[in-house]
Amino acid sequence: MAWVWFHRFGSPPHFYRLATRLTPWFAWPAALLCLAGLIGGLVLAPPDYQQGDGFRIIYVHAPAAWLSLMVYVVMATSAAVGLIWRMTVAYAVSASCAVIGASFTALALATGMLWGRPMWGTYWEWDPRLTSELLLLFLYLGYLGLRNSIDDVGRADRASAVLAIVGVVNVPIIHYSVIWWNSLHQAPSVMKFGRPTMPAAMLVPLLLMLAGFTAYFVALLLIRARGELLRRERNAHWTAEAAGATATG
Amino acid sequence: MLKFLAMGGYARYVWPCYxxxxxxxxxxxxxxxxxxxxxxxxxxxxxxxxRAAS
Structure with a gap:
């Protein structure tokens, strides 16, 4: 039974219609969650006892950093599914991730630098967490560059999939870097076992922002994947309907 | 409001992030x-x- 679901999900016209229908169901909750998170984080949460109001950077820095990692895992996983099952939908999803992931990795680095300056006294340090996150940005850029250098979409999909899968080894390195090595960067305060090390008034807005950014990413991915599917299904009949071409031309 | 915008002296780091x-x-x-x-x-x-070709 599970395979029936898998094959339906893998059918481009079915995925295209599903993606069209689902997009508002992620976009609107994303907007509401982020609005609530911003009010909670900027207005309602008390200042930190050490960092004062400077800690409020966390409400955009942590969601950006979370997306930088999650988007990469989605990109590498769908690339692997595409390679193994030769699934067009999976390749379309993988290719849709790169620009989103690269921009949020750059944002995580930039907001991290702006947070580091007042708290650590420096914008940049060749620290394990910062260096491995910079490497993630280069992986995204390498993936995009590789795709752009190959004209044939099918070949670009297969070549970039290998790069994405090899690069996934960097994801656990980034996540555990603050535990494995001495780092300027603080240890995780949400994604760890046991109780989070934050009071609820600070933690709840952060969770809202993390959920909001995740829903926002899904909405973006659904929009982009539809375009990528149209680029790959050049001769399929369903694309005429999906592209909005009328029956009479 | 001005106090909110000042962000406890961290305005020049917090607002650029946002x-x-x-x-x-x-x-x-x-x-x-x-x-x-x-x-x-x-x-x-x-x-x-x-369609034009066919």
């Missing part, structure tokens, strides 16, 4: 819609060309 985030969030929406629209336009052109 402005950058708004820019990245907004640009990604724009890029995604543009990518879909260009793919749809290309598909329409292709279909029209096939």
């Amino acid at each position: 402005v950058l985030t708004a820019a990245v969030v907004g640009l990604n929406i724009r890029w995604a819609l543009r990518s879909l629209h260009s793919a749809r336009a290309a598909a329409r052109r292709r279909i029209a060309a096939v």
Whole structure:
């Protein structure tokens, strides 16, 4: 039974219609969650006892950093599914991730630098967490560059999939870097076992922002994947309907 | 309000972070819609060309 679901999900016209229908169901909750998170984080949460109001950077820095990692895992996983099952939908999803992931990795680095300056006294340090996150940005850029250098979409999909899968080894390195090595960067305060090390008034807005950014990413991915599917299904009949071409031309 | 904007002296670090985030969030929406629209336009052109040839 599970395979029936898998094959339906893998059918481009079915995925295209599903993606069209689902997009508002992620976009609107994303907007509401982020609005609530911003009010909670900027207005309602008390200042930190050490960092004062400077800690409020966390409400955009942590969601950006979370997306930088999650988007990469989605990109590498769908690339692997595409390679193994030769699934067009999976390749379309993988290719849709790169620009989103690269921009949020750059944002995580930039907001991290702006947070580091007042708290650590420096914008940049060749620290394990910062260096491995910079490497993630280069992986995204390498993936995009590789795709752009190959004209044939099918070949670009297969070549970039290998790069994405090899690069996934960097994801656990980034996540555990603050535990494995001495780092300027603080240890995780949400994604760890046991109780989070934050009071609820600070933690709840952060969770809202993390959920909001995740829903926002899904909405973006659904929009982009539809375009990528149209680029790959050049001769399929369903694309005429999906592209909005009328029956009479 | 001024106190809120001052962010306890961290305004010059906090607000640029939020402005950058708004820019990245907004640009990604724009890029995604543009990518879909260009793919749809290309598909329409292709279909029209096939129909004209047949």
